[in-house]
Amino acid sequence: MAAGLTVPIENIALIQDNLNHYAAETGLSEELGEEIQVDGQLKIQEATVEVVEELNRLAPFGTDNLKPLFLFKNVESQDVRRIGGDQAHLKMKLVEDNTFLDVIGFQFGSVADEIGLYSDVSVVGKLAINEWNGSRKTQLMLEDLAIEGVQVFDSRSTQIPAALCNTEQADFIFFDQLNFEKYGHLLPDTSFSHHLTDGAAIDQFEMKTTQLIFVDCPSDSEWVKELLIANHPEKIIACFYSREELYLNGIPNRNQFGQVFKYIATHVDIDVRNKLTLLATHLKIKENNLIFIISVFLEIGFVTITDGVMNVVKDVQKKELEQTTTYKKRLKQIESENFFVYSHFSELESWMKQQANATL
Structure with missing residues (x-):
């Protein structure tokens, strides 16, 4: 059950590199994992304190009397996090039929980064009783686990997380x-x-890794759907940062459109290149909303902009604002942002998993 050798300290790194290389080249690395003999499969509701006490009557446990190992298959993970001073250990809850089981995994800390919220997992471990402040409940000491299906991680924030850009192989x-x-x-x-930037680019995209990171929010929610269906990533990180926050700003109302048009109609040579901020302040309209209103007017032909100078166009036929491409695009952007940025993560996760598991 053990082996040893004597080697100069300066050669340890070289030996390690060569052993790793040999294992990878021969396929040995895939065969080195120890096979776990599971003694039984349980439902979480069956893992009671009374059951653990009954099992403990088989003690003492050791080399010739191993503590039973139990499998909990396809259960939901919640509250997954690293614990310990060096964050080397894993703690999470398993949920099945509204029944919970605490799990502790020593030296499994790095696995926490691979388990998404509400993921389906299968775990193997030894049952124990945790006593705290007079309360006694079952917990599982983790031996191994398998993560089922695509994993989705919630990294949505008011800014792009700095650590996101350090992600390898994505x-x-x-x-x-x-x-x-x-x-x-x-x-x-x-x-x-x-x-x-458009549907053509979406159609041509092919993943180079197994991990997909959505850094910011798309103009059209269909783009994300098409990417997931076509590529089937194993891991998805949802950041969906929104620089303009269109959902919160909404669409200007008709009074605001009328207010801006009235100002434009009564002024000439408006310097929108250099004085747009001042104009927004004067009209008491958010600057990005003012840009949107002007863009709609420009598409309709109500105004012209030459070298950053805007003027009204006289006697233009009345047109519906809502029928412009600019207006329709804004509505799609708001709808997309509402879902990807502000929806509950369980809803977003379920939708993304459904698309990633779908077929063309």
């Missing part, structure tokens, strides 16, 4: 050009950045 999806220019070149050499 495909980063940028829909926003400014974010792509700012962060795309900061990624590790093992990861890839992709700037996708």
Whole structure:
């Protein structure tokens, strides 16, 4: 059950590299995992304190009398986190039929980064009783686990997390050009950045890794759906950062459209290139909403902008604002942001898993 040798300290790294290389080349590394003999499969509701006390009557446990190992198959993970001073250990809850079981995994800390919230997992471990402040409940000492299906992680925030750009072996999806220019070149050499701006780019995209990271929010929710169905990632990180926060700003009402048009109609040579902020302050309209209103007017033909100077166009036929491409695009962006940024994560996770498991 053991082996040893004597070697100069300076050669340890070299020996380790060569052993690892040999194991990888011969396929031995895939066969080294010890086979676990499971004594039985339980439902979480069956793992009671009384059951553990009954099992403990088989003690003492040791080499010739191993403590029973139990399998809990396809149960839901919750509250997954690292614990310990060096964050080396794993703690989580398993849920099945509204019954909970605490799990402790010593030296499983790194696995916490691979288990998404509400993921389906199968775990093997030894049952024990945890006593705290007079309360006694069952917990599982983890021996091994398998993560079922695609994993989805919630990294949504009011900014792009700095640590996100350190993720190795991932495909980063940028829909926003400014974010792509700012962060795309900061990624590790093992990861890839992709700037996708339209349906054609979505159709041509192919993953280079098994991990997909949505850095920012798309203009159209269908783009994410198409990417997931076509590529079937094993791991998804949902950041969906929204620089403009269109959902919170909403769409300007007709009074605001009328207010801006009235100002434009009564002024000439409006310097929108250099004085847009001042104009927004004067009209008491958010600057990005003012840009949107002007964009709609420009599409309809109500105004012209030449070298940053805007003027009204006289005697233009009345047109419906809602029928413009600019207006319709804004509605889609708001709908997309509402779902990807503000929906409950369980809803978003369920939807993304459904798309990733779908077929074309």
